[in-house]
Amino acid sequence: MKAIVAALAVCTPFLAVSLALGQSGNSGKPTTGEARQYDPAIYAELQKAPEKARKRTNPLQNDPEAVAAGAILFEQHCAECHGDAGQGGRKGPTLRVAEVQSAAPGTIFWVLTNGVVRKGMPVWSKLPEPQRWQLVSYLRSLGRLGPPAESPDPKP
Amino acid sequence: MVSSRRVVLPGLLLFSLFAVFWTPRAFAQENPYIVAYDHYLEEPGNLEIEYFSTFGTQRGGNDFHAFWVEFEYGATAWWTTELYLDGQTTFQDSTIFTGVKWENRFRLLKHEHFINPVFYVEYENKNGADKILKEGEGHDVESDFLVSNAVARKDHIHEVELKLILSSTFKGWNFTENTLAAKDLSNSPWEFGYALGASRPLALKASAKRCTFCRQNFIGGVEMYGGLGDQHSFGLHDTSHYAAPLLAWNLPSGWTLRISPGFGLNDNSHRFLLRWGVSREITGFGSMVSRLFGGRK
Numbered sequence: 186m187k188a189i190v191a192a193l194a195v196c197t198p199f200l201a202v203s204l205a206l207g208q209s210g211n212s213g214k215p216t217t218g219e220a221r222q223y224d225p226a227i228y229a230e231l232q233k234a235p236e237k238a239r240k241r242t243n244p245l246q247n248d249p250e251a252v253a254a255g256a257i258l259f260e261q262h263c264a265e266c267h268g269d270a271g272q273g274g275r276k277g278p279t280l281r282v283a284e285v286q287s288a289a290p291g292t293i294f295w296v297l298t299n300g301v302v303r304k305g306m307p308v309w310s311k312l313p314e315p316q317r318w319q320l321v322s323y324l325r326s327l328g329r330l331g332p333p334a335e336s337p338d339p340k341p
Numbered sequence: 342m343v344s345s346r347r348v349v350l351p352g353l354l355l356f357s358l359f360a361v362f363w364t365p366r367a368f369a370q371e372n373p374y375i376v377a378y379d380h381y382l383e384e385p386g387n388l389e390i391e392y393f394s395t396f397g398t399q400r401g402g403n404d405f406h407a408f409w410v411e412f413e414y415g416a417t418a419w420w421t422t423e424l425y426l427d428g429q430t431t432f433q434d435s436t437i438f439t440g441v442k443w444e445n446r447f448r449l450l451k452h453e454h455f456i457n458p459v460f461y462v463e464y465e466n467k468n469g470a471d472k473i474l475k476e477g478e479g480h481d482v483e484s485d486f487l488v489s490n491a492v493a494r495k496d497h498i499h500e501v502e503l504k505l506i507l508s509s510t511f512k513g514w515n516f517t518e519n520t521l522a523a524k525d526l527s528n529s530p531w532e533f534g535y536a537l538g539a540s541r542p543l544a545l546k547a548s549a550k551r552c553t554f555c556r557q558n559f560i561g562g563v564e565m566y567g568g569l570g571d572q573h574s575f576g577l578h579d580t581s582h583y584a585a586p587l588l589a590w591n592l593p594s595g596w597t598l599r600i601s602p603g604f605g606l607n608d609n610s611h612r613f614l615l616r617w618g619v620s621r622e623i624t625g626f627g628s629m630v631s632r633l634f635g636g637r638k
Contacts, residue, residue: 250549258547261593262370265384265624274627276386298632299452302418310453311370313513313545316557 255323440467479532
């Protein structure tokens with residue numbers, strides 16, 4: 186019994202630290218209950234995609250079901266952080282801004298695959314490639330909705 | 342004085358029931374592995390509550406049912422921390438609580454590579470009756486399990502376990518290799534073990550319709566694990582080894598079911614281990630706790 190109590194006493198502070206880090210370390214920026222404020226620096230990771238990755242084309246760009254499938258995948262895996270329609274959420278930035286919408290499909294695919302681990306976005310390579318391309322198709326379709334109302338116009 | 346176990350364990354059970362039924366859930370894309378680990382960590386801020394069972398046959402003794410609960414929390418995108426509570430029933434003997442484990446996994450590289458390393462460190466505070474067989478290590482063999490619960494539980498073990506997880510994903514397949522080194526903090530030698538795994542979803546493309554029985558929701562695979570002796574006698578002699586096909590079913594409701602019949606590969610191994618598990622991922626658990634204590638809204 187003493188052993189259980191001792192183990193829990195050891196574990197609890199570390200779990201508390203992990204909870205705290207889970208709150209503060211996800212984005213590198215404070216979060217609010219509303220969508221995150223627009224910050225162009227957040228999208229810097231898109232510029233880091235290697236040339237080879239940028240040039241990849243979406244093999245499902247002519248697949249009529251890709252956007253619908255991508256929408257379901259987005260709801261299941263991305264909406265928690267980026268908002269139901271990609272407008273941005275407590276943890277993740279909006280995906281309806283020019284930085285994302287004008288990025289090459291290969292660039293978006295590269296960010297999905299690699300995540301932005303140090304800033305809280307996990308790698309999504311556990312989704313098979315076709316599913317990541319379906320997500321790219323859906324993300325590109327969000328451009329038709331325009332930037333979210335609460336975000337200022339993107340800076341050039 | 343009320344026993345701490347009578348407070349802590351029911352408390353955790355109540356918390357788990359509340360968490361899995363009354364909190365927001367996420368669709369999980371969980372791999373089917375039960376012993377092996379891949380390089381994918383829990384999403385930051387999410388809590389996954391998992392229950393696993395292992396039914397094992399025992400030659401020369403009583404069969405057993407070992408069980409454990411895991412609380413897996415994504416502290417950051419590069420750190421997952423996990424608490425285990427273990428127990429077991431040995432038929433015609435007794436049911437006992439066997440220990441606590443605290444596990445941490447750290448992603449070592451920022452980006453995806455052909456091979457992705459993850460460092461694993463675990464502290465175990467258990468007794469000698471632990472039968473969950475979550476890994477093969479050292480010279481652990483089937484006959485070690487013949488000791489009655491009353492005797493085995495008197496043996497207290499404080500162990501540190503280190504693993505290097507090397508995992509690759511290629512054309513929908515995941516391949517993983519785990520190397521294990523464990524040290525009982527008493528005066529015992531380092532023990533070694535391994536786990537190998539391969540898995541793949543039954544379909545790579547997602548359906549454009551919401552569905553429960555779509556092939557992409559099922560992930561099949563196989564894992565193999567066993568001991569590699571200790572620092573004084575490294576090798577395969579007097580070690581046990583298992584191979585186990587796996588199937589995971591990720592339901593849209595946020596639940597994941599896993600099943601795995603395992604087979605002993607030599608005379609030192611249990612002949613048959615049937616494992617199954619159920620888990621549920623809870624989104625934004627960290628935020629909920631933060632708000633509970635007056636954190637950011």
